[in-house]
Amino acid sequence: MAINCKKTRIRDAATRRFLPAVLITLLAVSLLIVLIGTNSVTHFVAPLVDEVDVYFDGSYNYSQIKEKLNLPRQNKLSIRLEKLNQLPPRNRDLYPNLARDHIVIVLYVHNRPQYLKIVVESLSQVVGISETLLIVSHDGYFEEMNMIVESIKFCQVKQIFATYSPHVFPNSFPGESPNDCKDKDDARKKHCIGTPDQYGNHRTGRIVSLKHHWWWMMNTVWDGLKETRGRIGHILFIEEDHFIFPNAYRNLQRLVALKPQKCPDCHAANLAPLDVNSRGEGRDTLIAERMGNVGYSFNQTVWRKIHRKAREFCFFDDYNWDITMWATVYPSFGAPVYSLRGPRTSAVHFGKCGLHQGHQKKGACIDNGKVKIQVEDADKVPNIVSEWGVQVDEHQQGYQAGFKGWGGWGDERDRQLCSNFALMYHSTNIGSTA
Ligand SMILES: *[C@@H]1O[C@H](CO)[C@@H](O)[C@H](O)[C@H]1NC(C)=O
Numbered sequence: 001m002a003i004n005c006k007k008t009r010i011r012d013a014a015t016r017r018f019l020p021a022v023l024i025t026l027l028a029v030s031l032l033i034v035l036i037g038t039n040s041v042t043h044f045v046a047p048l049v050d051e052v053d054v055y056f057d058g059s060y061n062y063s064q065i066k067e068k069l070n071l072p073r074q075n076k077l078s079i080r081l082e083k084l085n086q087l088p089p090r091n092r093d094l095y096p097n098l099a100r101d102h103i104v105i106v107l108y109v110h111n112r113p114q115y116l117k118i119v120v121e122s123l124s125q126v127v128g129i130s131e132t133l134l135i136v137s138h139d140g141y142f143e144e145m146n147m148i149v150e151s152i153k154f155c156q157v158k159q160i161f162a163t164y165s166p167h168v169f170p171n172s173f174p175g176e177s178p179n180d181c182k183d184k185d186d187a188r189k190k191h192c193i194g195t196p197d198q199y200g201n202h203r204t205g206r207i208v209s210l211k212h213h214w215w216w217m218m219n220t221v222w223d224g225l226k227e228t229r230g231r232i233g234h235i236l237f238i239e240e241d242h243f244i245f246p247n248a249y250r251n252l253q254r255l256v257a258l259k260p261q262k263c264p265d266c267h268a269a270n271l272a273p274l275d276v277n278s279r280g281e282g283r284d285t286l287i288a289e290r291m292g293n294v295g296y297s298f299n300q301t302v303w304r305k306i307h308r309k310a311r312e313f314c315f316f317d318d319y320n321w322d323i324t325m326w327a328t329v330y331p332s333f334g335a336p337v338y339s340l341r342g343p344r345t346s347a348v349h350f351g352k353c354g355l356h357q358g359h360q361k362k363g364a365c366i367d368n369g370k371v372k373i374q375v376e377d378a379d380k381v382p383n384i385v386s387e388w389g390v391q392v393d394e395h396q397q398g399y400q401a402g403f404k405g406w407g408g409w410g411d412e413r414d415r416q417l418c419s420n421f422a423l424m425y426h427s428t429n430i431g432s433t434a
Pocket residue numbers: 061062063064
């Protein structure tokens with residue numbers, strides 16, 4: 001009873017504080033409903049994603065939101081996956097408490113069991129990992145991948161599955177349907193469905209799945225999941241081909257703690273250099289450089305900034321999430337987006353030996369399931385020193401504003417689905433107020 005009263009009061013106070021913002025959202029949402037109501041996919045206008053945390057109390061009716069947003073019709077597997085996503089983390093009996101300042105780790109994977117085994121093995125050696133929650137986000141449902149994740153005993157683990165992954169829909173959108181245009185088909189002549197990209201090519205399910213997964217995962221982790229929504233602090237993101245060194249977690253904690261003084265303008269902390277072939281400079285300095293795509297972490301403030309750019313992200317004609325970020329989202333922030341890191345990497349991207357390894361200094365690769373990555377003593381203990389200064393690397397090469405994109409992301413349906421991912425946890429009142 002007493003607890004209920006208190007809850008209500010807190011909620012009332014919060015409501016009052018957010019009221020103006022909520023009204024704006026409702027307006028935006030009503031507009032969206034009108035737009036969707038008038039129902040033409042080709043005229044779909046991405047709604048302005050407003051920045052109100054109306055997902056907070058978790059009382060939204062998800063199935064109503066799905067109807068209003070016109071998300072794809074789900075099949076049995078997709079519905080099953082959605083239920084799996086509600087399961088509590090495993091290993092809570094072994095690790096009942098997460099450390100107060102823990103940094104959640106999100107590992108996103110598709111279907112490379114040989115790689116995943118190596119990543120999990122490397123994570124098992126990470127000092128401090130038992131203090132945190134590991135979330136594994138799957139693009140598609142693959143038993144062999146599940147078995148590897150189920151074998152993890154070194155920390156709390158939660159598995160989530162992209163419910164609208166093309167891999168979950170074998171013959172309908174977001175997968176490919178028999179009526180879809182292929183390659184350079186002319187939709188009018190062939191009477192097929194699809195809008196080609198800027199180079200005249202139609203979508204491929206398994207290719208667009210990567211960007212969809214990344215965006216679905218970001219939205220779900222920051223704004224959807226009971227375990228993580230509303231988290232203020234940093235979350236670390238790694239991928240199924242990133243080998244993580246034993247000192248990664250402790251180094252990251254240091255970087256995050258040092259960031260406010262050493263680099264207040266840095267948006268993120270990274271475990272690895274932007275240049276994926278580099279192991280770092282080895283000098284006694286911290287480094288601020290453009291944000292990389294291996295072992296990056298940022299806090300909720302930065303997520304809100306990214307989320308506000310949903311339109312830029314979802315409408316840019318490039319199927320790569322990272323190039324999309326570099327070429328449109330980060331430049332739209334108005335100031336350079338730097339990330340803070342140490343001079344010696346704590347994570348490496350690896351590939352199959354013999355492929356694209358030509359100019360790599362110390363080849364990080366796997367051969368027949370065996371990994372060839374040197375972990376030296378210096379990689380086993382924290383090696384970030386708080387007295388160090390910061391070297392800022394300006395004028396780095398790479399994708400910039402103005403780049404038109406590699407294509408692969410021209411289909412209106414993909415853009416709409418992507419836009420909907422940005423809204424699906426933000427629309428508490430869609431049903432009752434429309
Ligand atoms: C959510 O909405 C659906 C469809 O409108 C309805 O069938 C369901 O009962 C609602 N669930 C809750 C918990 O209100």
